Amino acid sequence: MVKSVAADLATIARIKAVPAILQVICEMTGMRFAAVARVTEETWTACAVLDRLGFGLDVGGQLDISTTLCHEIRQHQSTVLIDHASQDDEYCNHHTPALYKFESYISVPIFRTDGSFFGTICALDPLPAKLRGSAIEPMIESFARLLSIQMESEEDYQRTEEALLQEREVAELREQFIAVLGHDLRNPLFAITAGAELLKRKVTDEKCLGIIKHILASGARAAQLVEDVLDFARGRLGAGITINIKPCPDLAENLMQVVNEIQRVHPERVIGLHVGNLQSMRCDRERLAQLLSNLVSNAISHGDPHSPVTVNAEIVDNVFEMSVHNLGQPIDAAVHSQLFQPFSRPNSSSPRSGLGLGLYIASQIAKAHGGHMDVVSTAEAGTLFTFRLPLA
Structure with missing residues (x-):
């Protein structure tokens, strides 16, 4: 059995409405065998079966397509109805009713939602049945359309899974x-x-x-x-940078410590620091310290070595703002959108160290807190990175 047919069998098996559809067909028509079949150029394969006749065909069972009427249905793609095969002008001498010993028969084509042919819903019985002119045909055609929609939904679900x-x-x-x-x-x-x-x-x-x-x-x-x-x-x-939000009454002291440590590494640089009252802050203290360290290190590396770096951290109108400012060559507007992407760096003539992950990590820490990073850079005013976190 080719893989596509096996997959179609599995799809039909997962549609819970199929057994009920076959039962309704048998009860409404009086016929004792009904099936949903996958029909290809070579084979007729039973995808679902309700057999009260002892016909002997189970799910996965196959018939030679040339021995069935579904071969013709696949070609002209229209419903076949037979009330009494031995008295039917068209089918009285047809090999299929004689081979499978049925008198009444109905087979409705099933099309996928893209219009391609899938197979049939069919039913048969050795006894005649009044099918023409009844509500049977439109009912089974409705079932065929329902199956088409259900198959698409099930296949979409499986692809998602x-x-x-x-x-x-x-x-x-x-x-x-x-x-x-x-x-x-x-x-x-x-x-x-x-x-x-x-x-x-x-x-x-x-x-x-x-x-x-x-x-x-x-x-x-x-x-x-x-x-x-x-x-x-x-x-x-992974799942993103993890943070541990908790009250941080000592955040101000922690930020000052970060700046002091960087100052000791770069004693020749001037770093101005202003920290407001941050005792009401709830945040991940270590992560905000990391964010500030990345921003100050970035300013030291890419700013004018003869100009000060200025750090501000305060709460303004219920928004925590932490900014780092430096003078020097401005950041080109063309690269602004890439600044917070990994492995990117502000343009600078100074030697480059590190992997270019500092600003990316800073932006991810800001995002994890529910805040955001902004940057403004001009030749006159210098470069200002700001982290804003609404406290509400």
């Missing part, structure tokens, strides 16, 4: 990727930095200390790259 299953499998692979990335990169980095810290406490030679400090700085940078890639994987490949 398959797509969902595939997405779940991909999601599992994504989660495995994130787990492996975190485990396989974090562990050796921890071993490297821990070993370097141990050596730092024991070595007194200035040259060796310089090498060890370089190892520690490189390890810290690599660890930050790993964290950025993990956040990218969670935001882009």
Whole structure:
């Protein structure tokens, strides 16, 4: 049985109305065998059967198409009605009634919603039945149209289920990727930095200390790259960056600490800081600190090295606003829409470091909180990144 026919059998089997349709047909016509058949150029295949005759045909059973009337129905695509085959001028000498020993017969074509031929709903009985001129024909034709709609709905549902299953499998692979990335990169980095810290406490030679400090700085940078890639994987490949919303009365102190840490790394730069009263904030404190760190580091890297970086964080009209401003070369308007995409960076003549994930991660943290990021950049006013979070 070809795969397409097998799939059609499965589709019909999932339509719960089919057994009831066949039962109604038998009761209304008095005939004792009814079926839904998939009809191709080569085969007649039973998709659903109601057999009160002992005809001997089960679901999946096949007939040679040339021995059936459905071959002709497939060609001229119209209903066939026979009240009394042995007395019918057209069918009294036809091989099909003689082969299958029936007198009464009805077969209605089923078309898919795209107009293609699917098969038939048919019924037969060894005894004659009054079918012509009755309500039987329009009733079964209505059933055929109903089946067509039900098949399309069922096939759409199955495609959706398959797509969902595939997405779940991909999601599992994504989660495995994130787990492996975190485990396989974090562990050796921890071993490297821990070993370097141990050596730092024991070595007194200035040259060796310089090498060890370089190892520690490189390890810290690599660890930050790993964290950025993990956040990218969670935001882009997984379920999104996770946050833990809770009251953060010490948010202001935490943001000040972030700026102070960056200031110690860049003592030559001037970083202005203004933090308002943030005691009423509910947020993920560590994530907002990460967002601010990314924005300030971005301003340090791409701004004018001789101009200050200004940081503001306050609540204005029930909206939390955190902004970072720097002077320097403005961001081209053409790249504004790409700034918060992964692996993108503001244009700058300064050497580029990192993966270009900082602004993307900042925007994902903003989105996870229910806020958004904005940027304004001109040659006169400089560049201003702002995170806004409605507190309502």
